[in-house]
Amino acid sequence: MNVSDERTVSLWAATEVAPDAVPLGQSEQVDVVVVGSGIAGLSVAYELAVAGQKVAVVDRGRIGSGMTARTTAHLSSVCDDYFSELIKLRGEDLARIFYQSQSAAIDRIQSIQETESIACDFRRLYGFLFPASGGRESDIERELDAALKIGVDVEKIRGVPFAGFSDTQALRYANQATFHPLKYLCGLAAGIRARGGALYPDTIVENVEETDGGVRVSTVSGFTLSAKSAVVATNSPINDRVALHTKQAPYRTYAMSFEIARDTLPDALYWDTEDPYHYVRLQPGEGRIDFLIVGGEDHKTGQADDAGDRFAALAAWTRRLVPDIGVETNRWSGQVMETVDYAGFIGRNPGNQRVFVATGDSGQGITHGVVAGLLIPT
Ligand SMILES: Cc1cc2nc3c(=O)[nH]c(=O)nc-3n(C[C@H](O)[C@H](O)[C@H](O)COP(=O)(O)OP(=O)(O)OC[C@H]3O[C@@H](n4cnc5c(N)ncnc54)[C@H](O)[C@@H]3O)c2cc1C
Secondary structure, three states: OOHHHOOOOOOOOOOOOOOOOOOOOOOEEOOEEEEOOOHHHHHHHHHHHHOOOOEEEEOOOOOOOOHHHHOOOEEOOOOOOOHHHHHHHHHHHHHHHHHHHHHHHHHHHHHHHHHOOOOOOOEEEEEEEEOOOOOOHHHHHHHHHHHHHOOOOEEEEEOOOOOOOOOOEEEEEEEEEEOOHHHHHHHHHHHHHHOOOEEEOOOOEEEEEEEOOEEEEEEOOOOEEEEOEEEEEEEOOOOOOOOOHHHEEEEEEEEEEEEEEOOOOOOOEEEEOOOOOOEEEEEOOOOOEEEEEEEEEEEEOOOOOOHHHHHHHHHHHHHHHOOOOOOEEEEEEEEEEEEOOOOOEEEEOOOOOOEEEEEOOOOOHHHHHHHHHHHOOO
């Protein structure tokens, strides 16, 4: 691939989710309308469809083409802002629930991809937290203590497989996972349709309002969807301009992929203690060549306009730690919503009875989206 022509295309972009779906062409009545077809919207819609509800999923673009098409898909039950910080802010009970809910999301992905036979490269693996170059080992000790207090399956080890890190103290978390996000969405979409659900791409929602006993979702094309309830899973809520937006802030994060010979690195999730941190994983490729995916260099959206420098820094960091990587195949960026307490906002929209939201991914939006699928339908 000619990288200069494809600067903002993610590694997953060649996979289209429900390419045969067509825009909403008439007004309809369903049980639940889901606005947004990323991991959150499709997870919620899937669980509702399994429970026998008639669902319609509406997206302003192609199905699954939002931030989920730009993720790096670490499926981690570990708070990436540190359990020690989460405990300080919200206490041990909430931190334990955070860990359990993210673990439940990974379990749910595993069971869905099994029951729906979704070939999405899902695999369980270890996650490794290691100190940034020059970082302090005491950070690792503090995080170990915090994680053990709330029952996290973690142990201290020595050495991670990066140049210069063979003798570094690190934490190894069990039961983490990863997958190909768009192949997984393809399976969810098929599961929704197989149960009578509808997917409407290229249909912009402009209003979500409660009516007597139900909801009305209006689209720019003039058609409406009426339902008993609605779920707004647009990553950044389109229905609520204040209550939630004042409790979260958008950050831009950058990702790149490189070819790497198979078995150069053990298949695992890796992230460091730098602020902002770097995150690394592998993705199976063809033959003996896999992909190494690296992310980082985050900044608050609107506070920097230097993407070229960010990618250069990310590439340099990667080549320093993994000198054997091959050519760059893709580079892309996207946005994450960081909340005030590192946890997502999932449930009834403030002030509504029948409108629900899933937002505040906190950089862990794949698992948070699946948690929305577990919580909202109940
Ligand atoms: C580079 C990068 C790396 C990341 N790495 C990880 C990771 O390793 N692990 C992890 O858990 N998370 C990660 N994240 C975060 C995670 O990918 C996202 O939080 C998650 O995919 C968001 O899913 P979503 O369903 O909430 O939103 P989206 O996937 O963005 O879906 C929302 C949909 O709503 C639609 N929409 C918006 N407005 C309207 C409207 N008016 N009408 C109709 N439709 C509308 C959009 O078109 C979009 O398709 C990463 C994100 C980025 C950018």
